[in-house]
Amino acid sequence: MKSILSVILLLVLPALYAQNTIKGQVFDASTSQPIIYASVYLPELEKGTTTNENGDFSLENIPTGDYKIIISSMGYETYSSTITFPTEKTFSFSLTPSAIEMEEVIISTPFHKLQSENVMKVERKSIQELKTKGAVTLSDGITTIAGVESVTTGTGIGKPVIRGLSSNRVLVYTQGVRLENQQFGSEHGLGINDAGIESVEVIKGPSSLLYGSDALGGVLYLNPERFANSNESQANISGRYFSNTQGFNTSAGYKASGEKFKVLFRGSMAEHADYDTKDYRITNTRFTEKDFKAGLGFQDTNFKTELRYNINASKIGIPEEIGDQSTNVTPLLPNQELTNHIFSSKSTVFFNNSSLDINLGYTYNDRKEFEDEHHHEHDAHDDHADEDHHEDEDEHDSHEEENHEEEHPSLHMKLKTFNYDVKYNLPKMGRFETIVGIQGMHQTNTNYGEEELIPNATTNDIGILATTHIHFTNLDVQLGARYDNRKITLDYNTLNRNFNSFNGAIGFKTNLTKSISARLNVASGFRAPNLAELTSNGIHHGSNRYEIGNINLDNEQNIQLDVNLEYKNKHVELFVNGFYNHINNYIFLSPDGTEIEENPVYNYIQDNAKLYGGEIGFHLHPHPVHWLHLESSFETVTGKQDNSNYLPLIPANSINNTLRVEYNTNWLNNGFAFVRLKSTFQQNNVSTFETKTNGYNLLSAGFGGMVKVFNNPLEITISGTNLTNKSYVNHLSRLKYDGLNNMGRNITIGLHYSI
Incomplete structure (x- = not known):
């Protein structure tokens, strides 16, 4: 020994x-x-x-x-x-x-390469860029990325949609760990503040090879801000004011690094009143949010580690109808009180020509929902309500008792999740880079409220993966395989289900000419049914229906083909993305024609489905006026069942056109100005219980730059969205069921000062 x-x-x-x-x-x-x-x-x-x-x-x-x-x-x-x-x-x-923008390293894919070197096409945007476009929240900001939309309930609640798939079909990563916050509900938002987040990466398509279940539709990967460089320190404060909601977001942070140790802290707060439209304010879209992030890092020659913590506490109103017209920020009834804790540990041990990555995470999601006393006495709405609005939303007839809250929440759930992700980066062998790893999750859901939306349950995941990147002279190949097991145990072992899946992926990237590159990726993905789909058996008052789960549901299993072509020279960039996604056992709700307690009965059933579409983009920065940029993009997606019925929650086709200029003067650095027109088409391809929506055009503009104040940089941005104050309804707005418009004109003023 x-x-x-x-x-x-x-x-x-x-x-x-x-x-x-x-x-x-x-x-x-x-x-x-x-x-x-x-x-x-x-x-x-x-x-x-x-x-x-x-x-x-x-x-x-x-x-x-x-x-x-x-x-x-x-x-x-x-x-x-x-x-x-x-x-x-x-x-x-x-x-x-x-004149082409700087490239950044892609973190969400395993080999951490520049996008131009990556076999998978990944969209990356900095949070600063999203803010300059007037985004009120992170969920709002990601909708400016081609192929990405958001299912919204007002301004305070939004969840990502990637090429027509959302909820448990899109996985969110933050601080290097998966975010678990009861995301099965359409009125359950991200619960993440953009302060302290450096950039957003979007993988469009099945990513089960890298992340396991729930990455069937794609991944939204949030990169936290970096620590300061060695022997440097930085402090900054920022604030944004939003005219439409008379709201504000403020943030202050400090970070410092020595040779080995590094720390950072950031606190932020936001308050927003009900958002305004051309004719009225949408009652109870108000929300408040407090957020704190901290990090501690250590780095020696052959070992580095970092610990991060984030607490986000928010109180969000659930809008139902036009009522109180005020600019108060305290939510009325019904509302949510959410507290989300995220602990993460990210460590690497470096050996000669190899390394071991160990990522650990713990999330604690505390969800409370309050409703008025007469919530259970309300009449049902029209049976032709949108299917996308038919989720867990509390309804009531008036706000007569809106200032009274019950002593205890009607719904109170605590979700506790422990994640682990261990990967070994093998020594490079000639043309081969190889990673093997094991990932897993232990999760418990516990009910404390008067109502039980989903039962007490324990979920355990484990996955084993291997992936390789092969470099040839003019060809890069990436391939991999993975096995997963998920076990769901209900009510202290009275019932359990096991789900297993094998998945794989293979991709190719090559340069057809000096200016043209091509990518081809084929990947499979899966999603195990969630607790609501398996176990629901009761009235969901917000949807005015009796929902019945099916404990015998099978995995959703898909395979997707992605093709990407890019042309790039000094003055022109052009890309074309196309995809075809076939999903076996797609899970959805369907009425059976009966009633229970005067509520129509909906059952969770399965059928095969397909989605297809893509994005086209163009960027011109002509010679010799490199400061001028013309950008245009088009995105489209169609979703159908095998019986040719359309899927719900499919975003409408849209075109974005942007004119942007960049400049420097004697007193202004990194100056910019832009005008953008987003044209959204009619959405007539709707599911059986979903309404059609009209097309619309939204005009936005903004400008900004950096000036020196006391020899330190002050960044100033001013932007406006929906400048014509257009009355419109987005197809993915859950408020369209009540005929409520999206946000009207909004002017955002932002300041960011660094010391």
């Missing part, structure tokens, strides 16, 4: 104590002048710095092995290369001037 331990120590200790340094200079390829403040970043190590006034940089404590280096600066093409450590070389990097 001692001899075995001695051998292990001899193999491991040299790796744990080897350390290396990289030094270099970054300069302009056309002028040979040094580039100051260029970002130098090693994504696998999450370690970076910036160049000084001479374009020089230095990074220390780098473990032995092959690591990617990313160098970027505004106005230049992003540079990417792999360096083998140890090395004694002093590097010289040249960046090519370009």
